[in-house]
Amino acid sequence: MKKHLLATATLGAFVVLAAGSDPNKTGGTQLGNQMDAYAIEYLDNNGMLEAGESVVVYYDATIGLDGTEAAYVTDQRVCYHKASRNSCIDLHDIQSVEATDGGAIGDIIDVTSVNGDRLRIEVAPLNGGDLFIAELERAWSMAQ
Amino acid sequence: MDRRRRAQLIFAATDVVAPVALGASIYLLWRSPALRVFDWVRAAGLGGLLGSMREAVEGITLPEVILYSLPDALWTYALTAAMARIWRGRVTLQSAPWLGVGLLIGCGGEGLQLLGLLPGTFDVIDLLLCAAAGLLAFSRSLRRTPQ
Numbered sequence: 001m002k003k004h005l006l007a008t009a010t011l012g013a014f015v016v017l018a019a020g021s022d023p024n025k026t027g028g029t030q031l032g033n034q035m036d037a038y039a040i041e042y043l044d045n046n047g048m049l050e051a052g053e054s055v056v057v058y059y060d061a062t063i064g065l066d067g068t069e070a071a072y073v074t075d076q077r078v079c080y081h082k083a084s085r086n087s088c089i090d091l092h093d094i095q096s097v098e099a100t101d102g103g104a105i106g107d108i109i110d111v112t113s114v115n116g117d118r119l120r121i122e123v124a125p126l127n128g129g130d131l132f133i134a135e136l137e138r139a140w141s142m143a144q
Numbered sequence: 145m146d147r148r149r150r151a152q153l154i155f156a157a158t159d160v161v162a163p164v165a166l167g168a169s170i171y172l173l174w175r176s177p178a179l180r181v182f183d184w185v186r187a188a189g190l191g192g193l194l195g196s197m198r199e200a201v202e203g204i205t206l207p208e209v210i211l212y213s214l215p216d217a218l219w220t221y222a223l224t225a226a227m228a229r230i231w232r233g234r235v236t237l238q239s240a241p242w243l244g245v246g247l248l249i250g251c252g253g254e255g256l257q258l259l260g261l262l263p264g265t266f267d268v269i270d271l272l273l274c275a276a277a278g279l280l281a282f283s284r285s286l287r288r289t290p291q
Contacts, residue, residue, distance in 0.1 A: 003231060006230050007227060011223070011245060014219065014222070017164065017219065020179065021175075021215070027177060066186065104202050105202075
């Protein structure tokens with residue numbers, strides 16, 4: 001009986017371990033309609049969207065996917081959120097978007113505004129940097 | 145510490161804890177952070193430490209077989225070894241289902257994927273590695289489990 005109990009407990013522990021490998025959140029670059037619930041909630045709770053603004057593309061830069069460091073493009077702005085601070089540039093004010101392949105760092109995207117403000121966005125490898133760049137350029141183009 | 149107790153601890157360390165730790169390390173350092181285990185790490189207050197460790201190994205690329213197949217095989221190995229330890233490496237009517245549970249879950253999961261009954265992609269390498277790991281653990285445990 002003792003062995004059965006021990007074996008059951010051991011199996012339970014291994015099943016819990018295996019559950020850790022289940023995907024919990026999608027992560028990576030997501031289009032607005034694909035965003036995980038936690039990301040939408042974080043944007044809402046932290047007032048990161050203006051009235052009537054909708055997200056075009058979103059990328060969570062944190063390992064734990066908690067939204068505390070994230071880049072996102074809306075139909076009005078491109079923003080980088082870090083340390084509870086939001087840095088944004090209006091799409092109308094963008095002067096240039098430069099994307100470079102940073103190798104192990106991933107895609108490095110530099111956004112410069114007409115008045116000299118700059119945003120740097122780094123999207124880790126295999127996290128959909130191409131999609132983020134394409135959607136940013138598309139949104140910028142539409143805002144012209 | 146007597147010899148028997150020491151042999152038990154060494155067995156647990158090398159055949160159960162070490163394979164689990166190695167598999168977990170592969171997941172934590174190289175796999176996508178969109179896995180439940182990262183929530184656990186963050187809840188334990190170790191998110192920052194893990195982030196630093198992932199940055200440190202960022203330039204190291206693992207072969208796909210190590211990244212995607214080996215952790216499952218290590219899990220199967222460790223579970224089979226743990227069961228063999230509990231049942232002292234003896235195959236009886238009572239112990240047989242427990243001894244085979246690692247192989248059943250590890251290889252059975254792949255089989256269910258092949259039949260489309262479980263989400264995921266069937267991979268013959270996964271299946272072969274899981275089977276080899278379970279059988280290896282079983283054969284090693286039969287010889288090494290302290291009586």
